[in-house]
Amino acid sequence: MSEKCSAANKGIFCAAVRANKQLGQRFYRLGLEFSGAGAEVFANFKPGQFVELDVSGTALPPAEAIPEDLVDVSGRKVLLRRPFSFCDVTAKKNKTFVEILYCVVGPATLRMTTLAAGDSVSIIGPLGNGFWVPESKKRALLVVGGMGAGPLEHLAKVFTADYPDMEVIAFAGAKTVKELPFEARLDEISQQLGFSLGEFAKYGIESLVATDDGSAGFAGLVTDCLSEWLGKSDLAGENMIIYGCGPEQMLAQVAEIAKDKKIDCQVSMERMMACGIGVCQSCAVECRVAGSNETVYKLCCEDGPVFESREVVF
Amino acid sequence: MNKDVDISVDFVGIRLSNPVLTASGTSGYADELADFMDVNSLGGFITKSITLKPRKGNATPRIVETDSGMLNAIGWANIGLDAFVEEKLPVLEKLSCAVFVNIAGETIDEYVAVAQRLADEKAIAGFELNVSCPNVEKGGISFGTDPTQVTEITSAVKKVSGEKILMVKLAPAVTDISVIARAAVEAGANALSLINTFTAMVVDIETRRPVLANKTGGLSGPAIKPIAVYLVNKVYNEVAKGSGIPVLGMGGIRTASDAIEFIIAGASAVAVGTANFIEPGCAIKIIEGIKKYCARKEIANIKELVGSLEVS
Numbered sequence: 001m002s003e004k005c006s007a008a009n010k011g012i013f014c015a016a017v018r019a020n021k022q023l024g025q026r027f028y029r030l031g032l033e034f035s036g037a038g039a040e041v042f043a044n045f046k047p048g049q050f051v052e053l054d055v056s057g058t059a060l061p062p063a064e065a066i067p068e069d070l071v072d073v074s075g076r077k078v079l080l081r082r083p084f085s086f087c088d089v090t091a092k093k094n095k096t097f098v099e100i101l102y103c104v105v106g107p108a109t110l111r112m113t114t115l116a117a118g119d120s121v122s123i124i125g126p127l128g129n130g131f132w133v134p135e136s137k138k139r140a141l142l143v144v145g146g147m148g149a150g151p152l153e154h155l156a157k158v159f160t161a162d163y164p165d166m167e168v169i170a171f172a173g174a175k176t177v178k179e180l181p182f183e184a185r186l187d188e189i190s191q192q193l194g195f196s197l198g199e200f201a202k203y204g205i206e207s208l209v210a211t212d213d214g215s216a217g218f219a220g221l222v223t224d225c226l227s228e229w230l231g232k233s234d235l236a237g238e239n240m241i242i243y244g245c246g247p248e249q250m251l252a253q254v255a256e257i258a259k260d261k262k263i264d265c266q267v268s269m270e271r272m273m274a275c276g277i278g279v280c281q282s283c284a285v286e287c288r289v290a291g292s293n294e295t296v297y298k299l300c301c302e303d304g305p306v307f308e309s310r311e312v313v314f
Numbered sequence: 315m316n317k318d319v320d321i322s323v324d325f326v327g328i329r330l331s332n333p334v335l336t337a338s339g340t341s342g343y344a345d346e347l348a349d350f351m352d353v354n355s356l357g358g359f360i361t362k363s364i365t366l367k368p369r370k371g372n373a374t375p376r377i378v379e380t381d382s383g384m385l386n387a388i389g390w391a392n393i394g395l396d397a398f399v400e401e402k403l404p405v406l407e408k409l410s411c412a413v414f415v416n417i418a419g420e421t422i423d424e425y426v427a428v429a430q431r432l433a434d435e436k437a438i439a440g441f442e443l444n445v446s447c448p449n450v451e452k453g454g455i456s457f458g459t460d461p462t463q464v465t466e467i468t469s470a471v472k473k474v475s476g477e478k479i480l481m482v483k484l485a486p487a488v489t490d491i492s493v494i495a496r497a498a499v500e501a502g503a504n505a506l507s508l509i510n511t512f513t514a515m516v517v518d519i520e521t522r523r524p525v526l527a528n529k530t531g532g533l534s535g536p537a538i539k540p541i542a543v544y545l546v547n548k549v550y551n552e553v554a555k556g557s558g559i560p561v562l563g564m565g566g567i568r569t570a571s572d573a574i575e576f577i578i579a580g581a582s583a584v585a586v587g588t589a590n591f592i593e594p595g596c597a598i599k600i601i602e603g604i605k606k607y608c609a610r611k612e613i614a615n616i617k618e619l620v621g622s623l624e625v626s
């Protein structure tokens with residue numbers, strides 16, 4: 001993880017569905033199992049990398065289970081694969097178990113909800129470059145916006161396992177408490193700053209919650225929560241690193257904060273993608289060229305999805 | 315079972331081991347697909363569009379999915395001729411399948427410059443002239459919808475192409491595609507490839523704006539296949555058959571039966587495009603499927619199938 005890691009041995013693999021657990025109105029965790037060559041390849045899957053999932057042949061849920069706002073688009077045929085990161089990877093002997101955190105937003109994710117134990121899905125991966133950990137960092141700040149929780153939960157696990165001396169704190173934001181993609185029950189969510197989300201607490205990592213409407217934790221944007229927290233921090237910027245995953249507006253804010261406080265920062269970008277393997281050229285991310293005013297388009301799938309925030313033109 | 319079936323194709327004097335290629339812009343510069351298939355197993359490979367100078371391409375979003383299709387507006391994002399020669403050509407030189415370079419430009423001079431530079435490269439079997447891209451302000455489809463300009467550009471490139479196969483890629487949304495096809499052939503094209511994508515638009519009804527940053531994009535995928543089969547058959551009957559020019563058919567091919575439809579309609583070879591995004595390596599399955607079909611139908615040589623459409 002200290003080196004920038006990239007995809008090796010990518011290919012098309014078949015994964016067995018183990019579970020597909022609903023977390024809230026719209027959130028699910030899909031549990032998958034790889035055996036054989038897939039087990040070996042995905043055992044080395046790095047946080048922030050992604051896969052392309054084919055759900056074009058997966059059935060729709062029954063009409064009564066389709067959210068009202070998706071009824072209109074639910075029948076639309078799915079052609080392309082959909083990109084997802086993993087929120088958990090567990091390699092055991094001859095098997096690798098992974099989990100995908102997803103939110104039902106359209107015809108593909110709607111179909112995903114009907115996947116059940118015993119089904120299998122086609123997956124292309126591992127794809128892209130994950131997060132990396134530069135030398136000399138003492139504290140890592142994970143900044144989650146909504147569905148950005150997945151890869152940062154996986155990163156939290158890796159920190160706990162491989163970087164015992166790193167102090168890690170998670171900041172998780174959403175519009176409202178119901179849009180926090182975590183398993184925590186609502187009644188457990190404290191109005192106080194300092195509430196711990198189970199997904200991070202299980203790795204011994206403190207988490208701070210921010211909601212735009214104040215329905216849980218800090219009332220306001222997660223980036224304001226981060227700023228306020230950094231204002232009280234006595235550690236020099238160079239000893240810290242920020243990892244961000246969430247909506248682009250949030251990432252732009254995180255990048256500003258990181259620049260202002262002179263903190264290294266990596267962000268996981270999101271783009272519409274057709275292939276995920278560098279051929280379609282759809283997922284362009286505008287990046288600065290060091291030492292010049294020029295910009296270039298890099299590919300989210302091949303050059304990212306994790307970029308240094310100072311590189312990205314938001 | 316497949317032993318006696320010959321699916322190799324004589325394509326303007328070049329032997330393709332089978333009739334299946336990958337289409338321009340859907341398989342990069344070949345090395346990207348190496349993790350998913352043996353590129354040498356293809357009948358041929360077509361690079362993404364190469365322009366004289368590097369191009370950044372359009373702003374995002376550059377794609378959007380539609381029912382059974384997708385729109386793209388990449389805008390010829392590519393590394394440019396010099397970097398192509400330096401970085402990609404050495405990779406392509408190692409391929410044993412036929413390599414075609416798709417050439418694009420804003421002016422006729424740009425097309426000519428690229429063809430001239432590559433005309434002596436042994437790694438390259440031929441050129442595919444992109445006169446049908448809907449996603450750039452200048453060049454592309456603005457050439458391909460006007461027979462006079464098609465004549466001009468084809469003959470200009472022909473002069474510098476040496477021994478290379480010169481294939482012209484046709485736009486589908488024209489009043490009469492055969493007029494354009496004939497213009498290309500009369501100006502020296504020795505193969506035709508069709509179809510490129512259809513100019514199309516998807517509207518975001520919340521913002522009332524086009525989804526693509528480029529506003530419009532090219533529609534590809536299974537949605538366009540029946541139109542592509544029809545146009546291949548039309549060009550085969552009205553232009554290609556009489557002049558002995560092979561047609562490379564494409565548009566929404568995902569399966570062996572899709573490919574066979576094109577061949578029956580008149581394509582000597584086919585190219586797989588959008589399907590590469592979903593199942594990179596599907597071309598290999600398509601090749602196997604074509605062999606099986608020929609064996610089942612007792613077709614000893616795939617030539618028998620080309621243009622074998624029964625209409626009586």
